[in-house]
Amino acid sequence: MLTSTLPTHVDIAIVGGGPVGALLALRLAQAGHQALVLEARRDTSADPRALALSYASREALTRVGLWDETALAATAIAKVHVSQAGSLGRAELDAAELELPALGYVVGYDRLAALALERLAASSARIALGSPVTAIRRLARFAELAIGGEDRPRTLTCRLVVLADGGKLVGTLGDVVQTVKPYRQHAVLATVTPVKPHQHIAYERFADDGPLALLPRGDDFTLVWTQTPEQAEARLALSDREFLDEVGARFAGRVAGFSAVGARASFPLALKTLDRVVGRRLALIGNAAQTLHPVAGQGLNLGLRDAATLADVLGAVPPAQVGEDATLTRYARLRRKDAGVVTAFTDSLIGIFDSPNPLLKHARSLALLGLDQAAPLRRGFAQRMVYGAR
Structure with a gap:
């Protein structure tokens, strides 16, 4: 009260x-x-x-009446696709493997x-x-x-x-x-509209110039793009078309492309x-x-x-x-x-995926492939993401 x-x-x-x-x-x-x-x-x-x-957070919020899918305009995450730009390595986490209706939900x-x-x-x-x-x-x-x-x-x-x-x-x-450990990085935020429906798949993409995440929200994605302060300033100054081309290039082969972008913002990370x-x-x-x-x-x-x-x-x-x-x-x-x-x-x-060294990049690719192929390891990793370390 x-x-x-x-x-x-x-x-x-x-x-x-x-x-x-x-x-x-x-x-x-x-x-x-x-x-x-x-x-x-x-x-x-x-x-x-x-x-x-x-999903565990949703359950905790539901227990005290802090979950309302309509008021929150919540969008379910059915799968999380993790990949590295410029390599074949990828892993996919699926709610069905944990017998859950969703791995999580995206809300504002x-x-x-x-x-x-x-x-x-x-x-x-x-x-x-x-x-x-x-x-x-x-x-x-x-x-x-x-x-x-x-x-x-x-x-x-x-x-x-x-x-x-x-x-x-x-x-x-x-x-x-x-x-306080400054990362000397900024998170660039934007709403981007995909050319094709996202099918409730979230993406984590490790590019040479910083990781990007796409979170399904309504019919769109919320983009979180980690950049240096100088890169973030340059990305914010791009035209909408230039910005979408830059994002599309980093998700080439994973997402079909993007047709629109909303307002952009950034904030420092530490x-x-x-x-x-x-x-x-x-x-x-x-x-x-x-x-x-x-x-x-x-x-x-x-x-x-x-x-x-x-x-x-x-x-x-x-x-x-x-x-x-x-x-x-x-x-x-x-x-x-x-x-x-x-x-x-x-x-x-941040440290593991920050280096563009070709040997490290190859090792990261193999690690993602191994995670994707080993079902017990993949399920255990997904459970940690949902429930934390217990």
């Missing part, structure tokens, strides 16, 4: 009302915990990003963010809009949050504070250290990780815990698993123990393997 008057104390304060924070808040409400979401925004804004949500970030705010406002979970958290002070028995906004600054205490966004607050935590995801009276989930390269489409899926795991842990203890070290240590232990494996895998893909 929306709240305009902030309480002076809650058991759990969640900073960030995006999909990850909303999932946690709604799960905690189901478990009977007293939680409050503090969201700096008052509403959502247009966002060009498309999300590739795994802005649609999911809007649905998250709508569901929070209509639920028993409490959310305060226009309430940016400007500082956090943590003591042995409680945390104190400084909250800005349109009126006078306010303070709120809680047994546990959960950071669910990737804002500046992470840099103010003395017992948690963030490491890997952000933490030395630990818990601190005194503190837990970090989603983008606050890790920000990944979009190459494998795992960032939000990983964040939603953070939220679901933390909800399980907190739901198993009484309110007085939600911020205790033993509770937070259990959450950190349960997330260590999944977060570590997925982060390392995503980061390694």
Whole structure:
């Protein structure tokens, strides 16, 4: 429910009302915990990003009413085609092999963010809009949050504070250290219309000048093209026809071609990780815990698993123990393997496919062929993409 008057104390304060924070808040409400979401925004804004949500993420969102295929205009991914430009190597992951209706779904970030705010406002979970958290002070028995906004600054205490966004607050935590690895790359985003129907196939294409992903969305594809900053600027300056020719050349032999392109945008990429995801009276989930390269489409899926795991842990203890070290240590232990494996895998893909060395290119081609031919290996890889490392 929306709240305009902030309480002076809650058991759990969640900073960030995006999909990850909303999932946690709604799960905690189901478990009977007293939680409050503090969201700096008052509403959502247009966002060009498309999300590739795994089937497991859809199930997690459905559990709390955060899945509505009509409102989200969700497009199913039946297959994922992975290939390398200039070689025969390719692999195809198929939902039918896992006996699932889809490997995942493509939705717009802005649609999911809007649905998250709508569901929070209509639920028993409490959310305060226009309430940016400007500082956090943590003591042995409680945390104190400084909250800005349109009126006078306010303070709120809680047994546990959960950071669910990737804002500046992470840099103010003395017992948690963030490491930033700049990729010196930008993601170029655009909507492209294929000449032939996409048949619910997503494509991951590793070209010599950067990986490209095509995500089926409605009748179109959302293109995510990783480029150097200079290349990204040049791609944005191309005419529509020149841009489509460039994209078509990199998907030659895989996609028949493209007939139209929408507005283009780009944003810088970096890997952000933490030395630990818990601190005194503190837990970090989603983008606050890790920000990944979009190459494998795992960032939000990983964040939603953070939220679901933390909800399980907190739901198993009484309110007085939600911020205790033993509770937070259990959450950190349960997330260590999944977060570590997925982060390392995503980061390694950039290094593995970044070199144009002919010998490495040949080895990559053989690896893709081997993955495609070995059914148990292929199914295991697909399961990791859907469910994470368990």
